[in-house]
Amino acid sequence: MNxxxxxxxxxxxxxxxxxxxxxxxxxxxxxAGLSGAAGAALLAMTARLTVGREGFDDLEPRMxxxxxxxxxxxxxxxxxxxRDAHAFDxxxxxxxxxxxxDDERSNRSAAIQRGYLDAAQVPLEVARTAVDLLPLAEDAxxxxxxQAASDGYSGAIALYAATRCAIAxxxxxxxxxxxxxxxxxxxxxxxxxxxxxxxxxxESETAFKLRTxx
Numbered sequence: 001m002n003x004x005x006x007x008x009x010x011x012x013x014x015x016x017x018x019x020x021x022x023x024x025x026x027x028x029x030x031x032a033g034l035s036g037a038a039g040a041a042l043l044a045m046t047a048r049l050t051v052g053r054e055g056f057d058d059l060e061p062r063m064x065x066x067x068x069x070x071x072x073x074x075x076x077x078x079x080x081x082x083r084d085a086h087a088f089d090x091x092x093x094x095x096x097x098x099x100x101x102d103d104e105r106s107n108r109s110a111a112i113q114r115g116y117l118d119a120a121q122v123p124l125e126v127a128r129t130a131v132d133l134l135p136l137a138e139d140a141x142x143x144x145x146x147q148a149a150s151d152g153y154s155g156a157i158a159l160y161a162a163t164r165c166a167i168a169x170x171x172x173x174x175x176x177x178x179x180x181x182x183x184x185x186x187x188x189x190x191x192x193x194x195x196x197x198x199x200x201x202x203e204s205e206t207a208f209k210l211r212t213x214x
Contacts, residue, residue, distance in 0.1 A: 007034065007081045024092060025085040029123040032165035033081025036130045039158030040074035043133070046140040046152040059143055066136050073133050077126065077162070084122045084169070091115035091173075113178060120173035120186050126166035127193045130159045134200035142207035149211040156204035163197040 094111035141152035
């Protein structure tokens with residue numbers, strides 16, 4: 001497999017082979033991005049199965065907007081999956097820096113801290129992107145083609161998984177930050193996103209149950 005290729009250009013099998021290897025990247029943060037991309041794709045699928053179908057004429061503008069937003073988010077998630085892997089690679093490279101002199105030790109320590117900060121900020125962006133998209137999952141599930149309601153709800157679950165995986169990576173990298181202000185801000189943002197994701201998943205779950213009631 002070409003290691004320089006982006007997540008979007010790997011085959012699923014090859015990417016999973018690398019994920020399962022002893023390499024530290026891609027890891028959980030990249031999986032969060034990929035899960036988000038899958039969730040976005042499912043929302044776009046549900047909307048496309050609604051557009052042009054009899055009985056859904058009044059929803060067409062809403063579904064078309066959902067498609068545009070979900071397709072854009074899918075590409076964003078894939079970009080963030082790659083950024084996450086590169087960010088943690090930066091941490092690993094910083095640990096390899098020379099520490100023979102006081103200046104070298106200081107530079108190495110600063111580089112490690114910058115690396116951990118970046119490695120926390122990227123998955124936080126994954127979580128934000130997923131939470132921003134979750135309301136559309138409720139729309140797709142509640143309003144879209146009922147034959148695709150399970151796909152809309154599955155999209156919500158995938159986006160929720162992306163959020164929780166991303167938050168786990170925020171927390172573990174933030175825990176290595178010496179700057180208490182940066183650390184606390186990242187943790188607070190992550191916890192806020194987790195709470196919102198919990199609420200939004202329940203909304204999609206409720207919508208799915210209503211679509212499947214006898």
